[in-house]
Amino acid sequence: MIKIVPTTPYPDQKPGTSGLRKKVPQFQQKNYAENFIQSIFDSLEGFDNKILVIGGDGRYYNREVIQIAIKMAAANGFGKVMVGRGGILSTPAASNLIRKYGAFGGIILSASHNPGGPTEDFGIKYNASNGGPASEKITDAIYARTKVIDSYRICDDPDISLDVPGIKHVDEMEVAVVDPVEDYAALMETLFDFPAIKTMIQSGFRVAFDAMSAVTGPYAKEILENRLGAAKGSVKNFMPLPDFGGHHPDPNLVHARALYDEMMGPDAPDFGAASDGDGDRNLIIGKGIFVTPSDSVAMLAANAHLAPGYAAGLAGIARSMPTSGAADRVAEKLGIGMYETPTGWKFFGNLLDAGMVTICGEESAGTGSSHVREKDGLWAVLLWLNILAVRNESVKDIVTKHWAAFGRNYYSRHDYEEVDSDAANGLVDNLRDQLATLPGKKFGELVVQTADDFAYIDPVDHSVSKNQGIRILFEGGSRVVFRLSGTGTSGATLRVYIERYEPDASRHDLDTQEALADLIAVADEIAEITKRTGRLKPSVIT
Ligand code: G6P
Numbered sequence: 001m002i003k004i005v006p007t008t009p010y011p012d013q014k015p016g017t018s019g020l021r022k023k024v025p026q027f028q029q030k031n032y033a034e035n036f037i038q039s040i041f042d043s044l045e046g047f048d049n050k051i052l053v054i055g056g057d058g059r060y061y062n063r064e065v066i067q068i069a070i071k072m073a074a075a076n077g078f079g080k081v082m083v084g085r086g087g088i089l090s091t092p093a094a095s096n097l098i099r100k101y102g103a104f105g106g107i108i109l110s111a112s113h114n115p116g117g118p119t120e121d122f123g124i125k126y127n128a129s130n131g132g133p134a135s136e137k138i139t140d141a142i143y144a145r146t147k148v149i150d151s152y153r154i155c156d157d158p159d160i161s162l163d164v165p166g167i168k169h170v171d172e173m174e175v176a177v178v179d180p181v182e183d184y185a186a187l188m189e190t191l192f193d194f195p196a197i198k199t200m201i202q203s204g205f206r207v208a209f210d211a212m213s214a215v216t217g218p219y220a221k222e223i224l225e226n227r228l229g230a231a232k233g234s235v236k237n238f239m240p241l242p243d244f245g246g247h248h249p250d251p252n253l254v255h256a257r258a259l260y261d262e263m264m265g266p267d268a269p270d271f272g273a274a275s276d277g278d279g280d281r282n283l284i285i286g287k288g289i290f291v292t293p294s295d296s297v298a299m300l301a302a303n304a305h306l307a308p309g310y311a312a313g314l315a316g317i318a319r320s321m322p323t324s325g326a327a328d329r330v331a332e333k334l335g336i337g338m339y340e341t342p343t344g345w346k347f348f349g350n351l352l353d354a355g356m357v358t359i360c361g362e363e364s365a366g367t368g369s370s371h372v373r374e375k376d377g378l379w380a381v382l383l384w385l386n387i388l389a390v391r392n393e394s395v396k397d398i399v400t401k402h403w404a405a406f407g408r409n410y411y412s413r414h415d416y417e418e419v420d421s422d423a424a425n426g427l428v429d430n431l432r433d434q435l436a437t438l439p440g441k442k443f444g445e446l447v448v449q450t451a452d453d454f455a456y457i458d459p460v461d462h463s464v465s466k467n468q469g470i471r472i473l474f475e476g477g478s479r480v481v482f483r484l485s486g487t488g489t490s491g492a493t494l495r496v497y498i499e500r501y502e503p504d505a506s507r508h509d510l511d512t513q514e515a516l517a518d519l520i521a522v523a524d525e526i527a528e529i530t531k532r533t534g535r536l537k538p539s540v541i542t
């Protein structure tokens with residue numbers, strides 16, 4: 001039976017870069033999740049009798065909110081819910097289901113790479129019918145609704161069993177509990193040359209994939225071990241755990257340290273990779289060499305034609321503004337369009353829908369293509385494997401040859417986490433105040449060419465997004481970018497992105513931090529990082 005339950009608004013339900021993210025205890029407040037889900041439904045039109053996809057990364061509180069979302073979907077008039085068995089769907093797999101089955105949209109429960117557990121993070125985001133994150137127009141409407149909401153609709157049916165696939169019902173609505181992996185694995189088989197990868201693996205090529213006790217475990221087991229023949233045990237930490245085993249499911253050099261050490265060790269496998277909490281990020285490491293996400297998107301774009309799904313070539317490439325310019329050089333050589341967007345995968349949606357780009361990438365370990373409307377960790381792994389199988393060279397050879405051909409963009413990101421919010425905002429305001437006076441200023445050898453606060457005009461719908469990060473560009477192509485993270489849940493995180501282009505191949509094996517040392521010093525001088533945050537060094541360097 002449908003109930004209409006009175007409620008009162010919460011003031012803090014503004015979606016960030018990727019949906020609403022809060023600590024679990026905040027989500028456990030009375031009607032907190034219900035308010036947000038009803039606000040999503042109230043901001044949409046025309047979903048009567050349509051399909052809604054629901055799934056999450058398996059983190060703590062996933063199952064509870066899935067039950068609530070299913071019962072609310074039934075009470076709001078959806079015709080059918082598709083939910084992954086056990087409540088599990090990786091973010092790219094959810095995007096695929098929405099597209100494949102013509103769903104109206106999807107609700108993805110995840111806080112991505114943030115830790116999980118009773119006092120850690122949880123999140124809810126809405127994806128539209130193209131399978132991609134809702135546009136700002138929709139997220140703004142959702143936020144506006146959360147501020148005035150006074151009731152929500154829910155069926156008072158008992159919980160449905162999520163563990164056995166099949167068709168169930170809540171009130172009159174059908175609930176299909178589906179295998180979370182099957183459709184996704186089938187899609188991957190259409191894009192990549194599985195027989196070629198399998199042959200490479202059979203000839204002794206070793207793979208190590210760290211699923212970080214998060215959602216990609218079942219996907220990677222099925223694809224890498226069962227379908228591609230990688231040795232049992234190649235996929236590590238493959239059981240999704242509600243607290244990710246107490247770790248940060250963030251595939252970077254800090255949190256995937258064990259994999260990194262293995263790949264740098266004497267008995268390193270040929271290829272190492274990891275993905276994050278909800279399966280959309282990737283980390284790629286070759287034997288003895290880490291591939292930065294910015295380089296990875298450039299190298300994948302340059303070689304994508306070697307995979308069957310991209311044999312016809314690419315329509316264009318897009319990258320977020322703080323991502324290095326390595327991909328720009330590839331686009332230039334291929335004679336295809338290059339687009340620079342604000343941070344956040346949602347900004348690629350229009351370009352992909354319009355057929356203007358095929359491959360997109362972000363420095364934050366996200367790479368993907370037009371096959372879905374989310375970034376896709378395992379997709380990046382499989383494209384790398386396909387390229388390695390065809391070129392029959394090591395990751396290191398591919399990387400160094402790429403640098404020799406295109407030049408190397410030395411690149412690093414320095415994060416200052418849990419900084420006092422006022423101090424962080426003051427720092428950005430101070431940078432903004434300097435924008436007009438910086439051009440022409442000299443810092444040692446470095447001369448500022450331009451400085452601005454990045455604004456983006458979407459070439460498809462002409463919407464404008466302002467204040468997307470402070471860019472300081474130096475003569476010669478080096479740059480420093482400052483922005484505040486939109487995904488944190490406590491205090492502010494300052495991100496400083498540092499980049500220097502080096503065309504000379506004899507200077508391609510420098511230590512990254514040393515190669516960037518002068519820019520790092522200038523970044524502190526201009527932004528007064530130490531003075532304003534009290535931090536002597538970044539919390540994380542990637
Ligand atoms: C999420 C989004 C990415 C984005 C990243 C930025 O992962 O899906 O598209 O690049 O957040 O995070 P930040 O913390 O820098 O705002």
Ligand code: ZN
Pocket residue numbers: 091111112113276277278279280281
């Ligand atoms: Zn993620």
